[in-house]
Amino acid sequence: MTADTSSRTSPLAAWADRLAxxxxxxxxxxxxxxxxxxxxxxxxxxxAALGAALGVAFPADPCTFTRGDGPFGDxxxxxxGPDEFLVVARSDLDPRVPVExxxxxxxxxxxxxVVDTSAQRTTVALAGPHVRDVLAHGCAVxxxxxxxxxxxxxxxxxxRAGVILQVVxxxxxxxxxxxxxxxxxxxxxxLSDACVEYLAGVS
Amino acid sequence: xxxxxxxxxxxxxxxxxHYGGQAHVAYPQDPAALTDEAWARYVFFRDNPxxxxxxxxxxxxxxxxxxxxxxxxxxxxxxxxxxxxxxxxDLGERDEVVS
Ligand SMILES: [Zn+2]
Numbered sequence: 001m002t003a004d005t006s007s008r009t010s011p012l013a014a015w016a017d018r019l020a021x022x023x024x025x026x027x028x029x030x031x032x033x034x035x036x037x038x039x040x041x042x043x044x045x046x047x048a049a050l051g052a053a054l055g056v057a058f059p060a061d062p063c064t065f066t067r068g069d070g071p072f073g074d075x076x077x078x079x080x081g082p083d084e085f086l087v088v089a090r091s092d093l094d095p096r097v098p099v100e101x102x103x104x105x106x107x108x109x110x111x112x113x114v115v116d117t118s119a120q121r122t123t124v125a126l127a128g129p130h131v132r133d134v135l136a137h138g139c140a141v142x143x144x145x146x147x148x149x150x151x152x153x154x155x156x157x158x159x160r161a162g163v164i165l166q167v168v169x170x171x172x173x174x175x176x177x178x179x180x181x182x183x184x185x186x187x188x189x190x191l192s193d194a195c196v197e198y199l200a201g202v203s
Numbered sequence: 204x205x206x207x208x209x210x211x212x213x214x215x216x217x218x219x220x221h222y223g224g225q226a227h228v229a230y231p232q233d234p235a236a237l238t239d240e241a242w243a244r245y246v247f248f249r250d251n252p253x254x255x256x257x258x259x260x261x262x263x264x265x266x267x268x269x270x271x272x273x274x275x276x277x278x279x280x281x282x283x284x285x286x287x288x289x290x291x292x293d294l295g296e297r298d299e300v301v302s
Contacts, residue, residue: 063213156219157264
């Protein structure tokens with residue numbers, strides 16, 4: 001039998017039902033195949049030009065992300081380091097090459113790089129009344145709204161797996177976790193297990 | 204759990220970091236000119252003070268940036284954090300113990 005390579009399978013496709021079973025304590029939804037571009041640039045003018053090309057200013061502060069609507073639709077820019085960013089765009093951009101090219105053009109002759117890393121990570125949207133309780137089982141970062149307001153974006157360990165954790169809405173308790181595809185199933189299994197104690201209590 | 208203040212990300216758990224040994228160990232100007240003994244001294248010999256010690260650390264599970272930190276080897280207190288490439292900051296009146 002030959003493998004069917006004509007269609008894409010997301011890293012957590014096989015986990016969709018089990019993750020859906022964690023609701024309402026925790027709602028876990030994979031958002032697969034998002035366009036992700038790693039951007040390296042340190043020159044302030046180049047960073048401003050990159051933001052202008054996207055229609056979303058790049059985050060100026062460490063451990064934050066920005067979001068906006070531009071020529072490529074709803075786009076997020078995540079701070080990964082003092083000269084490193086992750087641009088996350090919709091999955092249905094077809095082809096995705098124009099985003100990459102627009103960023104390369106904006107970078108111009110400034111020192112830097114734009115690399116498509118879409119396959120590196122999958123994205124998991126987390127919400128629900130116990131989302132902070134579950135995350136606290138495996139993540140030491142303080143996620144209280146006073147310490148991690150909306151717009152926070154930290155790279156840290158969740159159950160010893162490297163993740164990028166975005167606070168999408170601190171008041172409502174909505175988070176996004178970007179995890180490497182090869183760690184996604186491990187993280188799904190860990191989330192399922194960490195959630196067990198909250199399943200009975202929520203009716 | 205020991206917290207280490209990353210210059211970019213703020214205080215994070217020690218498990219997010221990778222230790223890089225003594226800071227300010229300059230690569231020899233002309234390695235080929237070194238005697239075996241001098242090369243071995245560069246590669247293997249490090250200070251081992253009881254007290255403040257300048258070290259390299261990488262926030263490997265976070266922003267993945269290298270930085271320098273002064274740690275008191277007696278108490279594990281992190282006395283200062285500064286950029287790689289900067290000189291060790293003056294810590295003022297410290298009871299530095301040099302063995
Ligand atoms: Zn850091």
